[in-house]
Amino acid sequence: MVNIAQQSTLKTIALSGGVFQNKRLYENGICALQNHGFTVITNNKIPTNDGGIALGQAWVAGNI
Numbered sequence: 001m002v003n004i005a006q007q008s009t010l011k012t013i014a015l016s017g018g019v020f021q022n023k024r025l026y027e028n029g030i031c032a033l034q035n036h037g038f039t040v041i042t043n044n045k046i047p048t049n050d051g052g053i054a055l056g057q058a059w060v061a062g063n064i
Contacts, residue, residue: 002036012039018049 020026046052
């Protein structure tokens with residue numbers, strides 16, 4: 001994750017999606033990115049799995 005982020009000039013990384021329901025991936029990912037100087041943002045009101053996907057789909061449908 002850090003290697004991919006370092007290939008960009010971006011300094012803010014958003015972690016989202018069902019994979020981040022895994023607490024170990026979520027916490028280790030945040031720590032690794034922050035330790036390399038990235039700002040990490042995550043969902044705190046939108047669920048990481050199907051509910052978040054549905055919201056994203058609704059947003060896209062409303063903006064086509």
